[in-house]
Amino acid sequence: xxxxxxxxxGLSTTIQDLGRxxxxxxxxxxxxxxxxxxxxIANAVLANEQSAATLEMMLIGGSVEALEEADIAVAxxxxxFQINGAEAAxxxxxxxxxxxxxxxxKARRGCFGYLAVRGGFAxxxxxxxxxxxxxGRLGGHFGRALHGRDRLASLAVSSVDSWTADxxxxxxxxxHERLRFVRGPQPEYFTEAAxxxxxxxxxxxSPRSNRxxxxxxxxxxxxxxxxxxxxxxxGPTDIIEDGNAVGAIQIAGGVEPICxxxxxxxxxxxxxxxxxxxxxxxxxxQMQPGDTFQFEEVSVDxxxxxxxxxxxxxxAFGQTRxx
Amino acid sequence: xxxxxxRCGDQHVALVIGDAVNLETVLRVVDLNRRLLDSxxxxxxxxxxxxxxxxxxxxxxxxVHPRDLTRLLDEFVGALVQADRLEIPSRLVTLPVLYGxxxxxxxxxxxxxxxxSTEEAVRRLAEGTHFVGMISFIPGQANCMWIxxxxxxxxxxxxxxxxxxxxxxxxxxxxSIALYSVPSPGGFQMVGRMPVPTYxxxxxxxPFEASPILLRVGDRLRLKSIDRDEYDAIAQSVRxxxxxxxxxxxxxxxxxxxx
Numbered sequence: 199x200x201x202x203x204x205x206x207x208g209l210s211t212t213i214q215d216l217g218r219x220x221x222x223x224x225x226x227x228x229x230x231x232x233x234x235x236x237x238x239i240a241n242a243v244l245a246n247e248q249s250a251a252t253l254e255m256m257l258i259g260g261s262v263e264a265l266e267e268a269d270i271a272v273a274x275x276x277x278x279f280q281i282n283g284a285e286a287a288x289x290x291x292x293x294x295x296x297x298x299x300x301x302x303x304k305a306r307r308g309c310f311g312y313l314a315v316r317g318g319f320a321x322x323x324x325x326x327x328x329x330x331x332x333x334g335r336l337g338g339h340f341g342r343a344l345h346g347r348d349r350l351a352s353l354a355v356s357s358v359d360s361w362t363a364d365x366x367x368x369x370x371x372x373x374h375e376r377l378r379f380v381r382g383p384q385p386e387y388f389t390e391a392a393x394x395x396x397x398x399x400x401x402x403x404s405p406r407s408n409r410x411x412x413x414x415x416x417x418x419x420x421x422x423x424x425x426x427x428x429x430x431x432x433g434p435t436d437i438i439e440d441g442n443a444v445g446a447i448q449i450a451g452g453v454e455p456i457c458x459x460x461x462x463x464x465x466x467x468x469x470x471x472x473x474x475x476x477x478x479x480x481x482x483x484q485m486q487p488g489d490t491f492q493f494e495e496v497s498v499d500x501x502x503x504x505x506x507x508x509x510x511x512x513x514a515f516g517q518t519r520x521x
Numbered sequence: 522x523x524x525x526x527x528r529c530g531d532q533h534v535a536l537v538i539g540d541a542v543n544l545e546t547v548l549r550v551v552d553l554n555r556r557l558l559d560s561x562x563x564x565x566x567x568x569x570x571x572x573x574x575x576x577x578x579x580x581x582x583x584x585v586h587p588r589d590l591t592r593l594l595d596e597f598v599g600a601l602v603q604a605d606r607l608e609i610p611s612r613l614v615t616l617p618v619l620y621g622x623x624x625x626x627x628x629x630x631x632x633x634x635x636x637x638s639t640e641e642a643v644r645r646l647a648e649g650t651h652f653v654g655m656i657s658f659i660p661g662q663a664n665c666m667w668i669x670x671x672x673x674x675x676x677x678x679x680x681x682x683x684x685x686x687x688x689x690x691x692x693x694x695x696x697s698i699a700l701y702s703v704p705s706p707g708g709f710q711m712v713g714r715m716p717v718p719t720y721x722x723x724x725x726x727x728p729f730e731a732s733p734i735l736l737r738v739g740d741r742l743r744l745k746s747i748d749r750d751e752y753d754a755i756a757q758s759v760r761x762x763x764x765x766x767x768x769x770x771x772x773x774x775x776x777x778x779x780x
Contacts, residue, residue: 222570222579224734225660225702324722324733333703334660336722336733382528383535428695429542429573431678431708438542439657439664441570441577443533465572465657473530498587501531505582 199355200268200294200315204348208260208302213319213338213350215251218327222464228444229329229337230460232256232310232409232483235371235512236274240314242516243271243291245359250318251328251338253350255311256409257486259302260344262313264294268352269316269360273368275308275484289368291316291360308372308484317355331461333410367515370508374481374489378496378504379447379472387435387449387469392419396471397493401455405487412457412482419471421452435469442466445474445482457482475501477508522601524553526591527575532582536594539574542695544666547573547654548775551738552607553598562597565590571738572655573664573697603777611652611773614736614766615743616700618691619752620646620713627710631693634676645672646691646712647746651698652773653736661702661720661734665742682708689715691744698744700736713744716756717764726759728766735766741773 204211214237217230231237231254241250259277272279272288279286280301286292294300302311321328321338330338339348381393388396401416421434430436434452442448446458448468457474458466460483474482475496485491496504527535538553539546554571557563557578565585570577580590620643621628632642649672651665658664667673678694683706686692690701692709699709702720724730736742747755758764 219579220568222568222577223656223738224732225656225658225662226734331660333705334720334722334733341722380528380530384527427541428675428677432680438540438573439655440535440572440575441529441533441657443529443577443579445530463658464570465655470529473528473533475531498528498531502582502587505531 200352201265202262202350204262204344206260207344208255209258210256211260211344212254212330213251213321214254214329215327216249217329218325221325225464227461229331232460233274233371233480235480236312238512239363240271240273240312243361243363244314244316245357246318251321253313258304259311261301264298266296268294271314273312275305275311277305277311278303289363309486315352317353320351320353371480371484374485374491376492376494377478378475378494380498380501381472384469387422388471389420397495400490402490403485403487409459409461411459414455418453437469439465439467445479446470447472476505522598522603524598526594533579535575535577537575542573606776608774609739612740613769613771614740615745616715617747617755618713618715618744619747624714625712628712631676631710635674643746645674651742653738653740659703659705663700663736665698676710678708682706716752
């Protein structure tokens with residue numbers, strides 16, 4: 199077991215795991231690591247369970263002091279990871295002595311960094327998950343982002359194995375030049391010309407993005423004129439409120455794409471042109487404000503195959519890498 | 522029965538059964554959702570989100586290919602016979618509301634939109650029985666439809682949504698009511714405010730010991746009118762953790778029009 203003292207909390211650092219399932223019909227979002235791929239890699243390096251909680255840092259990381267010996271691993275955004283002021287390697291299992299200080303700075307590349315500890319971070323388990331859901335004040339460390347002088351602990355250790363993640367695995371979620379999506383569930387609001395525009399023009403991530411949603415700026419899309427009622431609202435892409443999946447791309451006011459993140463509202467009232475495929479949600483989350491990318495349409499069969507391949511790659515790493 | 526299966530990425534589909542917000546449609550949604558979760562298909566389902574006219578369904582990709590799921594859902598829904606009478610467990614929950622004034626600044630707008638006095642608007646809100654058709658958007662936000670057609674009020678939503686709505690606000694948009702459970706943005710007209718929580722991550726009162734969410738899909742609500750003094754007294758009893766929610770277990774039986 200390990201313990202840490204938070205010296206500097208960073209911009210927004212929270213305890214996250216794979217998220218909570220079965221609560222969407224209570225209005226509570228899936229939650230969990232924004233880049234679940236990197237969360238899983240950081241855990242796999244330490245042979246932790248995939249569901250072990252990690253510390254997720256957004257854009258600007260913080261620093262913590264080890265109060266006991268500990269094994270840690272880092273993945274995700276490149277945030278100037280250092281131990282006692284010396285650059286340290288991501289994707290490696292690293293042993294800390296009591297008094298060692300781990301620190302992170304502003305992200306050079308990517309948005310969310312993950313710090314895993316052997317055994318996983320402790321934290322309140324609410325509705326089946328330790329994930330912090332700040333808007334609902336639940337899970338993790340008192341349902342909030344970390345403050346200076348918070349004390350963190352890890353859970354009992356089940357394994358002493360460790361593996362090393364190579365650059366290919368570490369950088370996979372940071373490659374976000376193209377995000378793949380499946381058309382629907384409201385394609386009837388958009389013309390074929392709108393879909394052509396959508397996949398051929400670049401989009402830029404707005405600073406008004408967070409764990410709930412990624413807002414984009416880009417070209418206006420041609421909208422099919424649809425009768426407006428009191429139930430739908432007056433905007434051209436307003437719809438009767440329906441369920442929101444993580445990755446869904448709402449088009450607000452017919453012009454502004456809003457991509458749903460892990461903490462997204464469980465329902466929404468804008469037409470959705472498509473849904474980003476599951477593995478590419480990790481890539482979406484790693485974009486910084488100002489980053490540009492293009493959408494690429496895939497069929498649901500292709501999306502299924504890509505998802506299966508990515509899951510298999512993570513699992514293969516966790517199971518077969520030699521020490 | 523009929524439902525359209527729509528794609529939502531590689532792990533979700535939407536089952537759409539209507540295109541208007543009304544009690545009849547949402548009752549059909551609640552019924553279909555329950556039948557789906559009671560069926561053989563439930564082992565393929567991670568969770569569902571019932572909303573006004575559709576059900577978002579998260580399926581387990583390790584157990585079923587999306588192509589096969591669409592076929593299975595089509596077959597399942599096609600073989601269902603819509604019951605002409607629904608009997609569902611439905612608690613009757615009475616919640617106190619201070620209507621109008623600073624607690625409900627849009628009450629006058631709503632009264633004007635319905636060409637009635639503010640007193641009549643409050644009567645229709647307070648005497649109505651409100652069916653909770655979905656819990657959505659933010660944690661524990663109950664969205665309701667009037668059960669009595671002659672009491673229904675209708676109003677346009679805000680054109681530009683507010684950035685802040687106080688928790689406890691009772692909102693009206695279209696002809697549905699939303700109970701804002703946590704501070705949040707919002708677009709419904711604000712007609713009143715409750716002094717009691719419908720969401721709490723900590724067990725501050727007995728209903729929150731089992732779950733942070735007070736209300737459930739299928740509940741019926743009474744939004745009893747209270748005055749400012751009563752509001753303050755109830756708010757005080759919530760702070761002192763002595764408030765007792767008025768919740769009755771019962772069943773709801775409704776006849777549905779044949780389709």
